[in-house]
Amino acid sequence: MAAPQSPIGSRRRLGAELRRLRLKTGLTLDDVAEMMTCSTSKISRLETGKGVPKVPDVRELMRIYGVASDTEHDMLLRLVTDGRQHGWWEPLTEGVAPERYVLAAPGRYAALENDAIAVRSFDITVVHGLLQIPEYSRAVLTAVLPHHPPAEIERLVMLRSKRQEALRRVEPAPLDLVALFDEAVLQRPIGGREVMVAQLGHLLAVAALPNVTIRVLPFSAGILRAHAGHFVLVEIPRELGSDVVYVEGHAGDSYLDAESDVDLYEDVLADALRCAQSVDESSDSIGRYLAKHATRS
DSSP states (O other): OBOOOOHHHHHHHHHHHHHHHHHHHTOOHHHHHHHHTSOHHHHHHHHTTOSOOOHHHHHHHHHHHTOOOHHHHHHHHHHHHHHTSOOTTHHHHTTOOOBTTTBSOHHHHHHHHHTOSEEEEEESSSOOGGGOOHHHHHHHHHHHOTTSOHHHHHHHHHHHHHHGGGGTOOBSOOOEEEEEEEHHHHHSOOSOHHHHHHHHHHHHHHTTSTTEEEEEEOGGGOOOGGGGOOEEEEEOOGGGOOOEEEEOOTTOOEEEOOHHHHHHHHHHHHHHHHHSOOHHHHHHHHHHHHHHHHHOO
16 A cells, blocks of 8 residues: 655655755855745745745746756656645544644644654553554543544544554555553553453554564653653655654644754663563563453453
8 A cells, every 4th residue: 555645745855955956056045035035934944845835936946046957847846736735634634623732733743754764652641643443542532632522533533543554555665663652551541441452452463563663661660751751753754854753742742853852852762762671571561451451340
């Protein structure tokens, strides 16, 4: 199964090409903005893939940068067209009211993950979304989004299920996932006994995929820097831009792409993985908690 086309990926690729062309001419962002009679932030947003590209703007930039090759000209305009398309996730997120501390922009993370080649995460409270069964997702979303109607909850459950297709896709290569859970995730009852038994059984099944690694950070590890909060490291193909750290917090979601931020969270995750159980030990822990939930009345 091929990965659905992402307009965000096309915008990032276009931005990288425009930045390359600008640097080749020796122009600064301010120089180009003055020549375009627009703000510097507009040019910056185009180069970082955060702005929606327009054909007239890109044509003018190509004129400024002296793009003469028909092949390069056509490639850039194709990226503009692709960058203006709708992502597959938009029908599932359109109209869903944002919830500042858990759902600031429900489609933004899906767009980012869609273009990723690897995801590494640390979760403290719930199973990572890529590994949740629908019943577990529904229980989590209903609890953290109490003011959202059931129809919106169901669309978000479908969104999580759709994201999981990346783990089993054929072309491009399946998404590589390293999911590190605090032991509390396995113990916390969510959705009732039957849901927890099914969820933990699903973890054991998915862990058999060659591109999925599940590790458990035991209570015996004590407190680590990672316990400051849930985070996800998203590895992006080089041609689409830099890697990104996604962090959830009560003040809203943060997307950190500065090299220093990525390096920091890489170090935090590596520190936690050194204290985590091995893959086999983690599977044993999941199995034990599955048995405990199964025997609860």
